[in-house]
Every structure is written in C-alpha cells, then in structure tokens.
Amino acid sequence: MEKTELGSTTAKILVIDDEEIVRESCTRILQSQDYSIKTADNGEMGLKILDEFHPDLVLVDLKMPGMSGFEVLEEIYAYDATVVPIVITGYATVDSAVEAMKKGTFDFIPKPFQPDELRLVVRRGLERRKLVLETIALRKEKEMLREHFAAIVSHELKSPLGAVQQNLYALADDLEEILTEEQREKVTRLQNRIKELVTLINTWLRVISVDINKIKEQFEIVDINPLAQQALETVERQAVRKDITLTSTFEEKALQINADKGTILEAIVNLLTNSIKYTKMGGKVDLETKGDQSQVLIIVTDNGIGIDEEEITNIFTDFYRGKNIPDSERSSGVGLSITKRIIEAHDGSIRVESELGQGSKFTIMLPLAR
C-alpha cells in the first residue's frame, strides 16, 4: 500500500504508550514544535490510528501490557516501511532497545527524558523521514525519465538516421556505375559516420535503460553453451571483416544458470566485440565455456593489443576508454561497464588478465543453477 505523503508540511507524530504521564508529556513537549500529535494507550489502538492518521514518526513504548512494543513495531514496518519508529525504553530495557534497532528501529529514548532530549530525537527522526521520502520521489522520477527518454530517443533520433542511412545505401547502389573512386570513398565515409552515430545512440540508450533490478524478475534456467554459440554467430560478421579467426571450446556437459537470457547474451557479445575491436587484422579470438561443481566460467581470449597494467583497474568504469586504441576503432567506453553490471546482477563476477602487446583474457564467473 502506498502511504507516503509528501504534501503535508506539518509533521505527524503518533505516541503509543500505556502510561498517561508519558503520553501527556510527549504531547506537551512536542506541541510547541508545531507538530501534529496523536496518542494511543495500547498497541491495537495505535495501529488503528496509524492507518487513519498516516504519521511520519511513531514513538512506541517497548514494555506495554497486551500487544508488545515489538509486535507494534513489526506491524508498523509491514504497513509502511518509511514511517520512522522510535522506541521509548526504561533503563531495564535498553537491551531491548538495541534489539529493536537491529530490527530496523531508528532510534530510542530512555525514560525519564528531558524535553530537549525528546525534541532532538524526534527532529533527527523527521529529518530521516524527509530524506527517505525524497529518495523515493527522486527514484520514481528517474525511472519515468529513463523510460520516456529511451522511448523518445529510440524513435525520434534513430528514425531520421535510419532513413538517411537506408537512402544512402540505395543511392550509392544507384550511382555505382558513374561514381568516381573518390566519390565512392566520400559515400563510404558518410555511411561509416552514420553507422557510428547509430551505434553510439544504441550504446547510450543501453547505459540508460539497463535497470539492473528488473533483470532479476526475468530470471529463468538458461543453458550456457547454446547462448555462447549464439554470441559467436552475432559477432561473426565483425570478425570476418577484420580477418580475425573465431574459435571456441565448449564444455561437454550442459551448463545451466539462473539468468536473464538477453542480458547474458549481451554480456558475452560485448566481450567478444571488445576483443575483436582491440585485436589487429588477422588475429584470433577464442570463446570457452567451462564448469565445475559450483560455477560456470565463460572465457574470452584474444591475441590483441592488450591492456596496460595501470589501466586494468579502470576498464570497467563507465565511459573509460583505453589509451591504446587501434587507429580505426572508436569506442564509447561503456560496453565493459555494462557487462560488469549485468554479470554482477546475476551474482557473478568478471576479471581480466592482460599483457600489453600480447593479448587479453576476460573471465566471467556465474553460479550454477541448483
């Protein structure tokens, strides 16, 4: 149930305590602060008021006859985890207060308390509540923005580019007979730059659109070997263009993981594309799958230009581009960081071993499905 209320500027506080004097003094002390206060003398009544009043903060006495403070706290948490709970304890029950805090209570105040002590604790609690609500609102906004942005960019930016490129292809074809060598080159340049632009847009979109948390909702049992095969087929064209030999060694037995098929495929394709990009013409890229009792290993090895020791720690950061890029390649620097995020969302890990001038080896480790 959605109960966060951002509109009200007056903070609402609920005090649940069986002792009248505590309820009275809390009310007296806090009223001067311009808070809206309600009280209840037992847990059940308190929870009823909770539902109607929607307080920002609740002061709960741990030791009450009937429904215990702990029970009340659990119910509050279940009702709305953003409501800030603060327990009121006697000296004998400080341990219980700590216990409560371990379970999610924000703070505690021991009886008897000074007015200023109560005010301070409440103020801190309300600050916390404000931050929590702001975070929730920001997250929602970010989510909406992201979804709309992706949809808009996807269609509005890519459509015209797609049309331009498609017509360029057709035009180049039509004019094939009459274009000079130089003119043909110009057309090729045009096509290449547009291609890059389309790729860039796709990549940026990917950075924005990967909602790691949503991925887990789509998990199913996935067989690694056929997926690896698919990845190879996806990059075949690229490899052929650079005359790079693609080889593979797959584990004989079936390797299964709990995963989101699409993103794991993307991760493997990213590694392969990366290796192809950073390997010179005529080089080799190998894909291997291995499994042991607990995990699956997906290994991409190349004999490309390698990565400097200094740079290795940085390559998985967003937008990082290696210093050693082969001339003709352009990179937006997000492929590896997306790959890392995808793998980590699958409870896996990724590591790289590399030597400048010799090549690199990327290893993905994922837990086997039980």
Next chain:
Amino acid sequence: MSKDVQLLIIDDDPDYVEGIESTLTKAGYKVDVAYNPKAGFEALESKKYDLLLLDIMMGRGAEGVMVARKINKDPVLREIPVLIITGIREQMAFLFPGQPVHPRFLPTDELLEKPVDPDLLLEKVSQLLILAAEKKSDK
C-alpha cells in the same frame, strides 16, 4: 527467383520506405507500400503477397505489434512470412511505455534492425521466401 514475387511494406516513415523499396525493386521484386496499419490491412485483403516487411513503431506506439498479432490470427494471412524491420533493439523492446513488448511474444519469422545493410536485407528476404515455398510444398 525474383520474378513476380510480390512484397508489401507497412511502415510509416516514407523516407525510410524509399530506401528499402529501392533496394528491393532493384533486386527484381514487386513492391507495394502502406504507410499505416489500416492501409496495410486493406492491401493485404486486396492482393496476395509473398512476404510482408513490417515496421513496429508506427503512429503513437507499437502499432506494428498489433498488426503482427492480427495477421497471425487470420488463417490465410498467417501463411505469409513476416520480416520485422524495427528501429528498436530487441532487448529494449520491453521498454515501450505502458506495454511490455518482446519479440518472444511476436509471431514473427525474422527481425532486422534499422538501418539495414541492403545485402543483409536481400539475404533475409530470399531466405524467408525459400522457407515459405518449402513449407508450402510439404503440405
């Protein structure tokens, strides 16, 4: 192979259509065009087509999906091979505002991303036509 093969393109971007139509016509295919789902269905009902090239993002959203589903429900139309040419990537397909759309849910034979390499386009078209012919002869 290309004599008298009738293709239909349903896509709302006339510039884009010009691009692929040109490539297809050059290769010897006869090409008709519809710029929206309604015109598309009218065309499908008026003539017998050998293959449909379908765009997903039309109008205000993923109208192409509706077209694909509707075709799949029709016993005659479902025999026509469908090549989806889309401006959106497979993995992002589920980001459609309001609607989860994923090629897995689409009754489609093949999916290509815009802009498409002319050679690749012709290859896929030819493949699908061959497959459809084989299916027919198996019956």
